[in-house]
Amino acid sequence: MEECACLCGVGSSPGCRCRQQCQGPAEMAAAEEKHVEANAAARCCAGSGGIESPMPPLHCSLQDLPVEMLMEIFASLPGNALPSLAQACTKFHHILHTDRIWRRRCREEYGVRETLQNLEKIGMSYREVYVKLFPYRHILGLWQLDTEDYRTLLNVVVDGLCITGWTYGPSLDTHVDGPLQFEPSFRIRLTERKSATVECMEGRLRRPHNRHMQIQKDRLTIHCNKTDHRKDLTARLREDRELVLGREDRYQYDCLAYRRLYLPPSHPDDLIRPGLFQGNYDAFGLKIVMLSFHGKYARVTKITGDSIGMLEIHLMRRIQLLEGKIFRNFKQLCRVVHEIDEQVIREQQQQQQQQEDGTEESEGHGWQRPAQPSVGESGAAASEEQPVPFVLPVGVRSIDQNYPRTCRMCFYGVDTVTLSGSAYRKRFPGVFILFDENHFGFTWLELKYFILYGRVQNTFQNVEAPSPQAFLEMLKDIHSEPP
Structure with missing residues (x-):
């Protein structure tokens, strides 16, 4: 996702040819300006017998806006729409390398709350963080364990410079007004320069080990190479909730399947907020x-x-x-x-x-x-x-x-x-x-x-x-x- 040097690693436009040898930003901007000038000249000459009009019509271009205003506009757009803007002209290309824009996109789209000082210590920018998060954008949110025995809840969030999956664990002593109790299930580190690995954080010894993740439409499957998860989770259910599972052989916790959960939409006429x-x-x-x-x-x-x-x-x-x-x-x-x-x-x-x-x-x-x-x-x-x-x-x-x-x-x-x-x-x-x-x-x-x-x-x-x-x-x- 990071091999593209002109911001097209997060949803490039159809005309992008960054994997091949392409023109530089300055040449692209010059060609674009010549194309605009040629079109303007053609419009001026049209209907005048080929005689150029002495007073060309006035027009306002997005490029004429101040840099601060353009930064504010670009920061409000979805991150996957910015690479196309970066290819429009040299000015846009330079503006979209401003980390302030990508910090806002990281916060609004992924909930990143990391400070710039922490990123500078490890040599990363918000644009790099966004690029790292982009392949995992579909797993963020709420998921329900898709099993016929005991369904539970999984919340996948951006936690610092990691993506963490938290499993809901019911509490025996909590009142209905108390907060939900969550335990870590897996973690994906965003600081790795190579492709990130999914670390499993479950099991009796709680030692991180690799997991394989597969993302489909509204489905999330996590396969673990540690085969004793079934016994671990069953024992934890007995210990925490005194619940004896009569069909242990039907639990395959080394391969967990989840379905996506959406929260209900709200309407002004609803009896209470859903x-x-x-x-x-x-x-x-x-x-x-x-x-x-x-x-x-x-x-x-x-x-x-x-x-x-x-x-x-x-x-x-x-x-x-x-x-x-x-x-x-x-x-x-x-x-x-x-x-x-x-x-x-x-x-x-x-x-x-x-x-x-x-x-x-x-x-x-x-x-x-x-x-x-x-x-x-x-x-x-x-x-x-x-x-x-x-x-x-x-x-x-x-x-x-x-x-x-x-x-x-x-x-x-x-x-x-x-x-x-x-x-x-x-x-x-x-x-x-x-x-x-x-x-x-x-x-x-x-x-x-x-x-x-x-x-x-x-x-x-x-x-x-x-x-x-x-x-x-x-x-x-x-x-x-x-x-």
Whole structure:
């Protein structure tokens, strides 16, 4: 990536011939200026019988702008667009060798926070750092371990002058408001002059050793030449979470496959800001879920854990709180939810029958999102809703007793759970409880169990979906069985 001396190592233009013998910058600029002058002369002579016009039309060129203004413009452009500008003229070529431009691109695109003083000590420039990072730009962000046994989270970031992959490790003692706990999984050093190697940082002895990485579309595969990762990770799961894995032979941790995760896009009419939340499902630690909004529905998708499931909240089926009295009468709460559940099942059966008969088209129930959300409550309305007292109904269990004592809204919801390695799905109707901007909960009526979710406070980079459709495709992929 660094063999090109004229900045075309990070996305050269189609006309670049830097691997061959080419003209110097000055000759290229002179040829370009002659070409511009010839075109201007032709335009002046056109329509005048070949007589040159004494007053050529005035024009403004980008080259006429001050250097400081050009530096500001170039620094705001994507880094892979700058090599083409460098070939336009000698002035642009010299300006684009200014390290201030590449420092901004490194910070905005990759999150590099290294100081220029540290780079000077090792003899590197920000342009060289950008060139080093460019081949690995597609692995930065969030990834989910693609396995049918236990799914976990991988966060790949630029850490100083290294690219580090951090694996999420659930904590037994952390409250839902605590930060996520991460352990290093692999590292790529950017200071190496030759092609960088992927160093594995897992295993019982934690001694770095080489890994092979393969990047495909929304897929990341890491193969390690150390074959005892399977035993190491299984032992760590037992030690940290007291979880005995019954199918050790199905774990192949010397070859890990990940799928890319995008964070959900936000809309002004969303009930609260979507994103990642964590909750205490059981005694084995916190698990991560993703809250997203889809018009009349909201979805809570499980990201980590040993089960595949989706909690669907029907935002058009709100449950009246009756100033909090609904929580004190569990039988009444169950009766209200069961009535809504029966109505939902009947409507879905009728809709399915109409679709089979060809009398009605699908309304987009499921993954699609209407252009204008149909929810009657907006995010502003949810924040202005007067809170009412909240208590766990008698007989309902919960691991987390430190839950908010007031809530704002309740909706009917249904949780569909698929255990790992099984095609059997179980649906659990219940109550979705909105406490505030950063907390919500769900009560399984059949199981008499309540889970509190708190917003993940960690910040992540390179997690925006390129399009709404790409985010929906990712959600479908999460609910599919791993290959």
